[in-house]
Amino acid sequence: MMRRWLLWALLLPLFCAGFGAGARAQTSSPSCLVDYSDINFGDNIDILSNAAIAGVGNVTVQCFGLNAGQLARVCMGMNPAAFAPNMVNQVDNVSQLYYDIFTDAQHTQLWYSQLKKRPFVDVAWTKPTATIPFYGLIRSGQSTSPVGQYADLVKPPFRFFVYSSSATPPGCDASGYDGPLVTLTVRAKITPNCTFTSQPKAMDFKDPSGLTTVIRNDLFATTDLIFSCTTSAPYSVGLSPGNHNPSGGATTRRMCRIGDEVNCITYGLYADAAYGMPWGSTDPLASGSNSKPRKASSSGEKITVYGKMPTPDISPAPGYYSDQITVTVNF
Numbered sequence: 001m002m003r004r005w006l007l008w009a010l011l012l013p014l015f016c017a018g019f020g021a022g023a024r025a026q027t028s029s030p031s032c033l034v035d036y037s038d039i040n041f042g043d044n045i046d047i048l049s050n051a052a053i054a055g056v057g058n059v060t061v062q063c064f065g066l067n068a069g070q071l072a073r074v075c076m077g078m079n080p081a082a083f084a085p086n087m088v089n090q091v092d093n094v095s096q097l098y099y100d101i102f103t104d105a106q107h108t109q110l111w112y113s114q115l116k117k118r119p120f121v122d123v124a125w126t127k128p129t130a131t132i133p134f135y136g137l138i139r140s141g142q143s144t145s146p147v148g149q150y151a152d153l154v155k156p157p158f159r160f161f162v163y164s165s166s167a168t169p170p171g172c173d174a175s176g177y178d179g180p181l182v183t184l185t186v187r188a189k190i191t192p193n194c195t196f197t198s199q200p201k202a203m204d205f206k207d208p209s210g211l212t213t214v215i216r217n218d219l220f221a222t223t224d225l226i227f228s229c230t231t232s233a234p235y236s237v238g239l240s241p242g243n244h245n246p247s248g249g250a251t252t253r254r255m256c257r258i259g260d261e262v263n264c265i266t267y268g269l270y271a272d273a274a275y276g277m278p279w280g281s282t283d284p285l286a287s288g289s290n291s292k293p294r295k296a297s298s299s300g301e302k303i304t305v306y307g308k309m310p311t312p313d314i315s316p317a318p319g320y321y322s323d324q325i326t327v328t329v330n331f
Contacts, residue, residue, distance in 0.1 A: 001192070001331055030065030032074050032123075032160040032177075036184055039101075039136040045190045047097075047145050048230055053138040053188075054107070058131050066125035069165050075120040075172035077113035078134070078156035087150035087188055097142060097150045097188055102135045113157065115173035122169065138188060144298035146232035150188045155181040192233035192331040197300065198226050200327065203307045205267070215265075215316070219309040225327060229296030233331050236283035236292045237303060239269055240326040250278035255309075255321035263317045267309040269325070275308050281328070292330060 039057035063072040078101055089095035101111045103119045111134055112118055121130045161176040163169060170176065205219040229235055244254040244264055251268030270284075271277040277284040285293040294301075 030063055030067075030070070030072065030162055032061060032063040032072055032158075032179065034074065034076060034158050034179065034182065035060045035062075036156070036182065039134075039186070041136065041138060041188050043189050043191075045138070045188055046193045046230075047190045048143050048193045048195060048228060050140060050143040052107075052140040055136040056105075056133055057136065058133045060129065060131045061121050061123060063123050063128045063160070066123075066128055066162070068125055070162055071122055071124045071165055071169070072128070072160050072162050073120050073122050073169055073172075074158060074160040075115070075118040075176075076111075076156060076158045077115075077118045078111045078154065085152075087152040087186055089146060089148045089150055091148040092146070095146050095148070095150075097138060097145050097190070099136055099138045099152075099186070099188075102137065105133075105135055107135060107137045115159070116171065118159075118172045120172055124165070136186075143228075144231050145190055146298075147190050147192050147230050148232070150190070152186040154184040154186060156184060157181060190230060192230045192235070192296075194227055194229040194233070194235060194296070194301075194329045194331045196225075196227040196327075200225055203305070205307065205309050215309075215312055218311050221307040221309075223305050223307075225303045225305060226301070227329065228300045229329070229331060231296055231298040233296045234292035235294050235296060235329055235331040236286055237294070238281040238283055238328045238330070239279050239305070240281060240328070242323045242325055244323060248280075250280035253323060253325075255323045257317060257319040257321050259319075263319065263321075265309060265312055265316050265321055267307055267323075270306040270308065273304075273306055275306060279305065283330075 036059050037057045039055040041053050041055040045053060059076060061074045066072060085100055086096040086098045103109045103111050121132050123130050158179045159172065159176045160179065161170045161174060201223050203221045203223040205221045207219060225237065241248040242253040244256045244261065245252055253267055253269065254264040255267060257263040269279045271279045283293060
């Protein structure tokens with residue numbers, strides 16, 4: 001992928017296939033089973049946006065062996081009280097990506113693990129299956145999280161109660177049957193992205209003694225490329241030949257007097273202060289198969305471009321000279 005400027009997460013693949021291998025709280029009779037679907041945060045998370053990232057999943061409850069007139073209340077717990085709400089980068093095993101799970105689409109009600117606060121669903125003997133949604137949210141403000149696959153294992157508890165349709169439904173903190181813990185896998189994938197945070201300043205060649213009508217020495221100038229990339233993302237930077245460079249060379253760019261293409265001054269762009277690394281459309285740090293030699297840091301990128309204008313054989317005509325370079329970041 002590339003960007004040009006002028007001058008996962010899949011959550012929760014349950015380790016089972018269908019209800020037959022789900023989590024089932026077993027009594028003599030009846031019993032209940034819960035099955036969690038995935039939350040899909042997306043496979044291409046742009047964490048540089050610094051925004052929260054939402055996903056939706058659901059949990060299906062199915063109870064067995066209910067007699068006529070019986071209902072079952074199934075209370076399910078899942079939130080930071082039950083597990084550490086972070087996914088760990090599978091590359092460095094250190095970096096974390098924080099998330100939460102809610103019971104509402106507005107992300108205001110955390111899915112609690114405490115018994116009294118657990119969400120619940122009631123199923124009847126006439127319709128012993130029900131499905132309710134839950135809502136995942138990767139927290140905002142994590143723009144420095146590095147690229148990579150993230151994963152977390154969650155074991156949400158559940159408890160169920162059987163009661164008569166003529167009785168008052170029990171609270172989730174009442175004595176009931178605790179089901180076995182199920183393992184839920186939470187995944188997210190952060191992919192590379194880059195964006196310029198400011199327009200590069202013009203590279204201004206000036207004689208140290210001031211503007212003159214005769215150029216007697218080589219002139220030098222610099223400018224900084226300031227941008228942000230996803231932490232740890234490999235990338236490269238290329239500079240276009242410019243608007244007046246028939247040969248396309250890194251050191252044969254030309255600034256031409258505004259208004260004509262006749263009076264021009266040759267200059268070159270370099271990656272080092274010694275002017276030994278000409279900078280063309282290919283990153284001068286690239287070599288062989290390493291086409292993206294740079295690695296993004298969490299603090300942002302600042303790269304200096306060095307310009308050199310050799311003393312011309314013939315002093316150019318008076319006027320303002322300019323060229324325009326396109327910066328391409330490949331990531």
